[in-house]
Amino acid sequence: MTTSWFLMCFLAKVWGHKWADLSEHNFGVALLNDSKYGYSIHKNTMTLSLLRAPKAPDTTADMGNHQFTYAIMPHSGSFQDASVVQCAYSLNYPLRPIQCHPDSAPWSAFSLSPSAIVLETIKQVEDGNRNLVVRLYESHGSSITATLRSDLPVKEAWHCDLLERRDSTQPAHITSEGISLNFKPFQIVTLLLCF
Template sequence: VLMENGILRTAINKDGTLASLHLISANREVVSDGCCGNQFVIFDDVPLYWDAWDVMDYHLQTRKPVVEVIQPVHVVSSGGVRGSVGFTLRISDKSTIVQEIVMDAMCPYLKFNTKVQWAESHKFLKVEFPVRVRSPNATYEIQFGHLQRPTHWNTSWDWARFEVWGHKWADLSEHNFGVSLLNDSKYGYSIHKNTMTLSLLRAPKAPDAAADMGAHQFTYAIMPHTGTFNSSFCSWSFFSVTKPVILETIKQAEDAKGTLVVRLYESHGSSVTATLRTTLPVKEAWHCDLLERRDPTRPAHVTPDGITLSFRPFQIVTLLLVL
């Protein structure tokens, strides 16, 4: 099946793997030669001591691709503003994967809406994307920042970092091109050499014998891009802020009517001055702590050009905006 939206072009095999993913503007193919993206794999997962907490490196030697197709790829929707295909795979006699691969109009990423019926014991489900990118380091988003880890296992210290924690995205970039792996609810990644892997489900039996059993629903996406990971952040509609600061949270204040709380953080690890702008009628702005307690000695001055804020590397700033 072929899908294209003017930004991306992809070819999908009958088993739901990606034969090709092309970033049209850069004329760059994403999927490695002779490989397939969106490859589900399953591992034996038997830690030495702590079932639900430990992941041992020897599980990597038990990799088995999920290849049994129950329902091959078929068109779910076509034309208009969304195209999608669906398929079903069998993990075992007790577990299945149902997935819809979605390409939206003018969207820079390919999305994978996934449902898993999970009834395994001491198994680890992951999905792999071998990509045409070479870099000694990969970047992983964490709350209010990011960290980098090597993509090689040259030393025992490198080998020990075979699984890396992360939140909304992980990125592998070389000069002026890279690939980001996005997700809505998973927290383990592995990027070794040029293979990007997202950890999806485990099946520990202690201390809870029924841990993670049952139905799961989650979404992940792959986004090739030019530049580096920190050159493609999105802006907001009611709010905007100058890079590299990220507006992470907008909410109503807990104890003050007509007041919003916004939380921002510096995302690149640098000292910067940034400007927060909004179309909302803000009368006053105050710095506050994480418990939303106003600091009367630190007003944030509201001007027609916005609110100017200073940040240290990875600093979190929380403001009360009085409307």
């Protein structure tokens, strides 16, 4: 039965960041892009809004020349199995090679497992000390335990809010393997890393 709620959810334009996917059990297609945020899917058509061009409050919004990159990614299996999220990030943030000293040991600021967890933000704290804030989210819609590893000398890790206020009741569990984190589906976690 088609309801107005169904029509609103699936025929309206919805926001999205970096990718949209339309999948069945064994296959699907993803639409990846680097700078557009509106998608709609109706029957067998997936669209990406290129410009909005509103006339208020700024009459010149979206005017001029625009460049953007997009990719159509057919895949087998689910969007999770096809690594659609990782491919969208690769399109948006391509690797930039840098030259290292040939004698330097392998080093990684951060690594994560499993791949359902995305490290979205790394930033210095606003209070000016050497600590960092990292923001991660679960991208597959599952409850999962993840491990954040770092070659940085992290002494403490705390859950914090978006204003970087430490939650003293929620220290993150640091083990020899890294920082162990529990995620609910699509949950965002912000950590304060102290050095």
